[in-house]
Amino acid sequence: MIPDALPCPFCGGAATVEDEPWVFGVRIARGLCLDCGAHGKEVQFRPGPDDGARDEAHYAAACAWNTRA
Numbered sequence: 342m343i344p345d346a347l348p349c350p351f352c353g354g355a356a357t358v359e360d361e362p363w364v365f366g367v368r369i370a371r372g373l374c375l376d377c378g379a380h381g382k383e384v385q386f387r388p389g390p391d392d393g394a395r396d397e398a399h400y401a402a403a404c405a406w407n408t409r410a
């Protein structure tokens with residue numbers, strides 16, 4: 342499953358993984374702090390007929406966020 346995003350390494354605020362439209366049908370997923378707006382590594386993905394690509398991107402984005410110093 343997709344790991345929960347750990348609290349923000351900068352301000353300690355709650356964080357989440359969101360995705361938003363990018364270009365040409367591609368979306369980007371990234372960890373995002375709800376308090377200070379800091380965000381982690383952006384993971385591009387192309388949504389498919391099921392949620393597989395989305396889940397994979399969210400997983401990668403959550404791991405990137407959670408492993409930052």
Ligand SMILES: [Zn+2]
Pocket residue numbers: 349350351352353354374375376377378379
């Ligand atoms: Zn923060």
